[in-house]
Amino acid sequence: MSEPSLLETVVLSDGRSLSFARLGDPEGRPVFYFHGFPGSRFESQSNHEEYFKAGIQLLALDRPGMGHSTRKKQRRLLDWPDDVLEVAKILNFDKFSILGVSGGGPYALACARAIPRYLNRVTVACGIGPMDAPNSTSGMMLSNRIMFSYGRFFPPLVRLSVHLLVRQLSSKPVEGFEKFVKVLPEADRIILSNLTAKEKVLESAIEGVRQGSGPLLDEINIYSRSWGFKLEDISIPVSFFQGELDIDVPASMARYQTELIPDCELNLYPSDGHFSLLVNHIDEIIASL
Numbered sequence: 001m002s003e004p005s006l007l008e009t010v011v012l013s014d015g016r017s018l019s020f021a022r023l024g025d026p027e028g029r030p031v032f033y034f035h036g037f038p039g040s041r042f043e044s045q046s047n048h049e050e051y052f053k054a055g056i057q058l059l060a061l062d063r064p065g066m067g068h069s070t071r072k073k074q075r076r077l078l079d080w081p082d083d084v085l086e087v088a089k090i091l092n093f094d095k096f097s098i099l100g101v102s103g104g105g106p107y108a109l110a111c112a113r114a115i116p117r118y119l120n121r122v123t124v125a126c127g128i129g130p131m132d133a134p135n136s137t138s139g140m141m142l143s144n145r146i147m148f149s150y151g152r153f154f155p156p157l158v159r160l161s162v163h164l165l166v167r168q169l170s171s172k173p174v175e176g177f178e179k180f181v182k183v184l185p186e187a188d189r190i191i192l193s194n195l196t197a198k199e200k201v202l203e204s205a206i207e208g209v210r211q212g213s214g215p216l217l218d219e220i221n222i223y224s225r226s227w228g229f230k231l232e233d234i235s236i237p238v239s240f241f242q243g244e245l246d247i248d249v250p251a252s253m254a255r256y257q258t259e260l261i262p263d264c265e266l267n268l269y270p271s272d273g274h275f276s277l278l279v280n281h282i283d284e285i286i287a288s289l
Helices: 041-053 076-092 102-114 142-148 155-171 173-182 185-191 193-207 215-223 251-260 274-280 280-287
Strands: 007-010 017-024 029-034 057-062 096-101 119-127 238-243 263-271
Touching: 007 041, 007 263, 017 041, 017 238, 029 041, 029 076, 041 057, 041 263, 041 280, 057 076, 057 155, 102 119, 102 215, 102 238, 142 155, 142 173, 142 215, 155 173, 155 193, 155 215, 173 193, 185 193, 185 274, 193 251, 193 274, 238 251, 238 274, 251 263, 274 280
Parallel strands: 029 057, 029 096, 096 119, 119 238, 238 263
Antiparallel strands: 007 017, 017 057
């Protein structure tokens, strides 16, 4: 089994660089992985062996301003499918699948809406839903509600929250992480009590904020406003995976999205949270691709 390649870069037509990690089978079926928030291409490396066994070549992309990807100011959610398609053409992929995790969920659905003829499969695991949906943040932890919902009405509050998050990850990441874990459901705490798992989550988050708070505010602006398309207009099948105990991205978001997307399946797990879902059910998630 080959080792993962954790930093590759392509230059897009507008001069921006986009960085990614290449995992799994380098000759396998291409799948683009969209990371969470705050996160980076490192997020996917824990499952390198599983992707390899499944014959998947996983390309985990850093979004603009994350990791080593060039920031794009005033970007919109629907700008992302153009970037993905350009990377696919550079890498000579005619068709590919997509796995969007947590904050990567909206980006996966944007591709499903904008570039369906290039896609084989789309899977969303614990993906953030539209913030303008009824009761969108019901069941969500307070810190996330402040960033993704309340910030629309009081921007200084979200800027302060992001500033504190970046400072914590840059100076005392372990201390901040321990506080974060304490409020999670037991299923997630068990997973994150593993030293390796904790290190991987922190490594991804720290890499995701290496360019400071500006790109994170770009992300939050995208999450908190209209996505620019209707879920009802997605024309290809989408698979959703969701833990019922998730307080980072509550299950109500998955239910809302699957009610509107015409052709989709919802896989709910009553005993799982946000982090445990991606460990306990990675085989099912990979099989959906």
